[in-house]
Amino acid sequence: MWNDTVARDLIDDAKGAPGALLPILHTLQETFGYIDRAAEALIAEALNISRAEVHGVVTFYHDFRQSPPPAHTLKLCRAEACQSMGGDRLAARAKARLGVDFGEATADGRIGLEPVYCLGLCSAAPSAMLDGRITARLDEAKLDALLTEAAR
Numbered sequence: 246m247w248n249d250t251v252a253r254d255l256i257d258d259a260k261g262a263p264g265a266l267l268p269i270l271h272t273l274q275e276t277f278g279y280i281d282r283a284a285e286a287l288i289a290e291a292l293n294i295s296r297a298e299v300h301g302v303v304t305f306y307h308d309f310r311q312s313p314p315p316a317h318t319l320k321l322c323r324a325e326a327c328q329s330m331g332g333d334r335l336a337a338r339a340k341a342r343l344g345v346d347f348g349e350a351t352a353d354g355r356i357g358l359e360p361v362y363c364l365g366l367c368s369a370a371p372s373a374m375l376d377g378r379i380t381a382r383l384d385e386a387k388l389d390a391l392l393t394e395a396a397r
Contacts, residue, residue, distance in 0.1 A: 247281040256284075260291045266302055270309060279310040315350040315357035317395035320374040321383075324363040327371035335371055335388050336360075342392055356395045 252273060259269045269288055273280055285299040292299075303309045321327075321336050336347075343351055343358055350357040366372040369381035375391045 247277050247279075247283070249283060249287070251276065252281070252284055252287055256287055256291045265292060266294070266299065270303065274309060278314045279312055282311065313354070316355050317376055318357045318359055319391060319395060320359045320361040320364075321347075322362070322364045322366070322370070322372045323360040324367070326367035330370040331384075332371040335373075335383055335385070338385060339388060339392065342389075356392070 255272050255276060256269055259265050259272060262268060266288065269292075270280055273284055280303050285296050285303065288294075288299045289296040303311065319339065321339060322332060323336070339358055340346055343356055345351055345356075345358050347358055347360045361374065364372045364374060364379055366379065366381045371383045372379060372381045373383050373388070373391060374380070375395060380387055380391060
């Protein structure tokens with residue numbers, strides 16, 4: 246849960262370092278799971294830069310989240326090898342079952358669906374990753390099992 250006091254302390258601890266903006270953002274995300282919009286003003290003030298500059302960095306890098314992360318994240322490989330082995334069909338199935346598109350989370354915040362552009366398992370395509378655990382040779386049954394696991 247976001248806490249302005251803790252965020253200010255983390256920002257103050259790192260603001261003197263060269264190139265402090267990215268390390269501060271990473272620290273805030275590691276601590277809170279996301280970068281709260283309120284952090285942008287705190288960082289801008291501490292680093293004597295504009296809020297627009299901070300916001301630009303937060304929104305440019307796709308790894309920075311601007312809202313609390315879902316409890317579980319399912320990443321489906323969207324690279325060519327996985328697409329050629331049925332990845333598009335599996336992606337459509339996951340979207341339909343979850344009722345979300347890539348980059349979204351279920352209404353209850355339980356499961357987020359993210360695209361990833363290569364998990365390095367091209368010879369065992371298609372592949373997916375649930376909470377950091379990779380599944381190769383993904384098929385409908387394996388996908389359904391991952392979604393059931395994440396829904397618990």
